Every structure is written in structure tokens, then in C-alpha cells.
Amino acid sequence: MANLDINRVRKSYGRHEVLKEVNISVGDGDFLVLLGPSGCGKSTLLNIIAGLEDITDGEVLIGDRLVNDLPPKDRDIAMVFQSYALYPTMTVRQNIEFGMKIRGVPAEERAKATEAAAEMLQMSTLLDRKPSQLSGGQRQRVAMGRAIVRHPELFLFDEPLSNLDAKLRVDMRTEIKRLHQRLGATIVYVTHDQIEAMTLATKVAVMKDGIVQHFGAPQEVYDRPANTYVARFVGSPAMNIIPGRLLNSDGAPTVAFDTPNGEALISGVTLSPEVARDFAGREVLVGIRPEHFSLDGEGVVPVGVDIVEPTGPDTLVVFSAGGTEVVARLDPVELGIGEQVRFAVKADKVVLFDPKTETRLD
Known part of the structure; x- marks a missing residue:
């Protein structure tokens, strides 16, 4: 070979x-x-x-x-x-x-x-x-x-x-x-x-x-x-790309995006100090894989459920955030349409992108 x-x-x-x-x-x-x-x-x-x-x-x-x-x-x-x-x-x-x-x-x-x-x-x-x-x-x-x-x-x-x-x-x-x-x-x-x-x-x-x-x-x-x-x-369902912003933070970088039920705040995003400083207060695109949402832990994303799709091994839950449709992949769970929930997010798995170039921020 x-x-x-x-x-x-x-x-x-x-x-x-x-x-x-x-x-x-x-x-x-x-x-x-x-x-x-x-x-x-x-x-x-x-x-x-x-x-x-x-x-x-x-x-x-x-x-x-x-x-x-x-x-x-x-x-x-x-x-x-x-x-x-x-x-x-x-x-x-x-x-x-x-x-x-x-x-x-x-x-x-x-x-x-x-x-x-x-x-x-x-x-x-x-x-x-x-x-x-x-x-x-x-x-x-x-x-x-x-x-x-x-x-x-x-x-x-x-x-x-x-x-x-x-x-x-x-x-x-x-x-x-x-x-x-x-x-x-x-x-x-x-x-x-x-x-x-x-x-x-x-x-x-x-x-x-x-x-x-x-x-x-x-x-x-x-x-x-x-x-x-x-x-x-790459990924099915695809990574969610949500318009948001990077907030000024003295500690770990924090991103925010709007939902119909209020602002979502995710702290502890992985980002170099230089990029965090350069993009502080600026718009970013927030990338979250569906499986990185959960109903466990501290819920930082307040939303209303729009669609529930049971697939057997997991459940897909669709909701709105940042003016776009977002999909969460959860363990099998029963949720009703319109039900109000707060999702936790694995902050260390969040990926940020520059909204102008659409390239990843490191």
C-alpha cells in the first residue's frame, strides 16, 4: 500500500x-x-x-x-x-x-x-x-x-x-x-x-x-x-446555527441569544482569550449539536416546545431561538406541544462562528 x-x-x-x-x-x-x-x-x-x-x-x-x-x-x-x-x-x-x-x-x-x-x-x-x-x-x-x-x-x-x-x-x-x-x-x-x-x-x-x-x-x-x-x-440532524452575541466577561466566555421566552445565556464556551477579547460585545453564530441539549442540570435556554418527534432510541424536540428553528435530541421523553421547558447546554461543546466569514472562531 x-x-x-x-x-x-x-x-x-x-x-x-x-x-x-x-x-x-x-x-x-x-x-x-x-x-x-x-x-x-x-x-x-x-x-x-x-x-x-x-x-x-x-x-x-x-x-x-x-x-x-x-x-x-x-x-x-x-x-x-x-x-x-x-x-x-x-x-x-x-x-x-x-x-x-x-x-x-x-x-x-x-x-x-x-x-x-x-x-x-x-x-x-x-x-x-x-x-x-x-x-x-x-x-x-x-x-x-x-x-x-x-x-x-x-x-x-x-x-x-x-x-x-x-x-x-x-x-x-x-x-x-x-x-x-x-x-x-x-x-x-x-x-x-x-x-x-x-x-x-x-x-x-x-x-x-x-x-x-x-x-x-x-x-x-x-x-x-x-x-x-x-x-x-455533517450530522443528522445538522448542527443548529443560532444568531447570538458574545458578552463581555471577566471569566469564561458567555454567549447569549434570544428566545420567545427570554434570553438564553451559556457560560463557559471554549474560546481563546484573544478571540474572546476581539469579539466581546459583537454578534456571533452559535453552533450547538442537537445532542448537546438536555433537560438535566441548570436550564439556561427557556423555550416553548413546537414539535415533538419520537424516533425510538431518542426524541427530537423542535423549538425557536434566535429567529431560527432549533432541534434538540433527547433521551426518550414525553413533552407536549406548547410546553414550557428550560434546556441545559454542554457549554464546552458549543462552537462559535464569525457571522461575516462563517468560519469557526477558536
């Missing part, structure tokens, strides 16, 4: 710039997820890594090799597509072996590699079936098996689960996680699904309009998003 370095990569189609100086570096054995909505440039970036798209400017290195001008076959990569791309007239065994056969790998070695991949992916009993006899999840396993037997330096996955139903997606996420753990492989994985990103990745690059908005470990991206776009995109 190998590290991957993407340095100042740009891609344009005429005057339309799809990628705008992308910089990403991951180590040997990392699982990088390129996360973002349709049209953000993530699939274009994957195709550039694969050699399926020409690069306008910048460098792509796989291991220590500059691969800008290398064709896909010389990059030592294996790609798993959304569409499976299996040969319908071949058996599972023949599909997995086909690439090795083309490269002149001896039959005995092909058979051994195929059996090993099938055992790893729990499909040894399917080797003599045709793709038409398989479920979507089984077909995706075959596509993964075909990639595994190549022993590439880099695995590339292009939204491999998007054609599967919800349960199969969960099952296949587990399979891909297990595959990564067993192989120690370096993987680049494209998705618009932030649950896939959080569960699979060791590194996440959140993209928008051809720009990497935040690159980091999944928990860092979730807890300390670089800007309000990342805050809203």
Missing part, C-alpha cells in the same frame, strides 16, 4: 473551474472519504487520481511516484464503481479472475487468489453463479473481490453503495470496514452520505464548489467544523 499526496490540484473545463487548488495528504493505510453533494468535484478528483481525467495543474503522487502523466493501468490502483461493472455471461469466479488472466497470471495462482478473496468477503458459495443470480450486495462483493486480487497500492471506491437499499448499505459498510482492517489498505472513497464518511473514514475531506472546506479526522470534522457549511452538512 502507499501514501497519497494531492498538491495544488486544479481542474477546468474551458472557463469552468471544477477543482480549485485541492491539497490533501494521507498516509499508508489511511481511509480517505471525499464527502460532499453532487457537483462539488469529489468524483472528478477521484477520476484524476485514477488517471481517467487529465489534470489542469498541480501534482498527484501515489507513494513517491508522480503519476500526472501515467495511464490508469500503470498507476497500480483498483477501482470499485457504483454500477458493479460485472460481465453478465461470466461466473463470479471468472469475473474475479478476469483481470489476472489478462495480465498473464498462472491459473493456479489465479485460483488461489480468487478463493482467498471469496473467503474474505464471505462469498465462497457464490463462485459458480452468474451476476444475474446475485443480489445487489453480492454483486458489490464481487466487484470488491475483483479489486482485492490485484493487490494494488491504492483502492478507489466511487459511491459503491448508492444503488443499494438502506439495510444493504449498512451491511456493506460493515464489509468495507472489515476489508480495510484486514488488508490495511489505502482507500479513497467518494460519497455524499455523511454517515458513510463518519463510520468508514480515518480522514474526511468535505468539499463544496471544488474547494476542500475541511480536511481532518471524522470526529474533529464533527466536533469542530471549520465553517457553517461543514457544520450543517
Whole structure:
């Protein structure tokens, strides 16, 4: 396996710039997820890594090799597509072996590699079936098996689960996680699904309009998003972004925002002394994850309940604050519409953003 370095990569189609100086570096054995909505440039970036798209400017290195001008076959990569791309007239065994056969790998070695991949992916009993006899999840396993037997330096996955139903997606996420753990492989994985990103990745690059908005470990991206776009995109329900203000305070920083039932005051927000001093008395955007509200402890957010949504393991409560709709995720609780409550907030989990740039304040 190998590290991957993407340095100042740009891609344009005429005057339309799809990628705008992308910089990403991951180590040997990392699982990088390129996360973002349709049209953000993530699939274009994957195709550039694969050699399926020409690069306008910048460098792509796989291991220590500059691969800008290398064709896909010389990059030592294996790609798993959304569409499976299996040969319908071949058996599972023949599909997995086909690439090795083309490269002149001896039959005995092909058979051994195929059996090993099938055992790893729990499909040894399917080797003599045709793709038409398989479920979507089984077909995706075959596509993964075909990639595994190549022993590439880099695995590339292009939204491999998007054609599967919800349960199969969960099952296949587990399979891909297990595959990564067993192989120690370096993987680049494209998705618009932030649950896939959080569960699979060791590194996440959140993209928008051809720009990497935040690159980091999944928990860092979730807890300390670089800007309000990342805050809203990662997490379900999304982080609440509430217009408020930072108050002058001799002690721990305190933020305030209005509710229909009075002012909410949250003390003990994590902020550097310099930023606290510079923004004292100024407007800020207050970011609070839904699960960081509770009905326990000292209630500092007085509100009236607008909507209650029981989900089984938890209850979503919707209310108004700062002129916007806010969602709290609580342990199962019975609340009535219009009921007056006071929520406590985990102050050390609150994230503040500059309302002009929408970037995080540290």
C-alpha cells in the first residue's frame, strides 16, 4: 500500500473551474472519504487520481511516484464503481479472475487468489453463479473481490453503495470496514452520505464548489467544523446555527441569544482569550449539536416546545431561538406541544462562528 499526496490540484473545463487548488495528504493505510453533494468535484478528483481525467495543474503522487502523466493501468490502483461493472455471461469466479488472466497470471495462482478473496468477503458459495443470480450486495462483493486480487497500492471506491437499499448499505459498510482492517489498505472513497464518511473514514475531506472546506479526522470534522457549511452538512440532524452575541466577561466566555421566552445565556464556551477579547460585545453564530441539549442540570435556554418527534432510541424536540428553528435530541421523553421547558447546554461543546466569514472562531 502507499501514501497519497494531492498538491495544488486544479481542474477546468474551458472557463469552468471544477477543482480549485485541492491539497490533501494521507498516509499508508489511511481511509480517505471525499464527502460532499453532487457537483462539488469529489468524483472528478477521484477520476484524476485514477488517471481517467487529465489534470489542469498541480501534482498527484501515489507513494513517491508522480503519476500526472501515467495511464490508469500503470498507476497500480483498483477501482470499485457504483454500477458493479460485472460481465453478465461470466461466473463470479471468472469475473474475479478476469483481470489476472489478462495480465498473464498462472491459473493456479489465479485460483488461489480468487478463493482467498471469496473467503474474505464471505462469498465462497457464490463462485459458480452468474451476476444475474446475485443480489445487489453480492454483486458489490464481487466487484470488491475483483479489486482485492490485484493487490494494488491504492483502492478507489466511487459511491459503491448508492444503488443499494438502506439495510444493504449498512451491511456493506460493515464489509468495507472489515476489508480495510484486514488488508490495511489505502482507500479513497467518494460519497455524499455523511454517515458513510463518519463510520468508514480515518480522514474526511468535505468539499463544496471544488474547494476542500475541511480536511481532518471524522470526529474533529464533527466536533469542530471549520465553517457553517461543514457544520450543517455533517450530522443528522445538522448542527443548529443560532444568531447570538458574545458578552463581555471577566471569566469564561458567555454567549447569549434570544428566545420567545427570554434570553438564553451559556457560560463557559471554549474560546481563546484573544478571540474572546476581539469579539466581546459583537454578534456571533452559535453552533450547538442537537445532542448537546438536555433537560438535566441548570436550564439556561427557556423555550416553548413546537414539535415533538419520537424516533425510538431518542426524541427530537423542535423549538425557536434566535429567529431560527432549533432541534434538540433527547433521551426518550414525553413533552407536549406548547410546553414550557428550560434546556441545559454542554457549554464546552458549543462552537462559535464569525457571522461575516462563517468560519469557526477558536
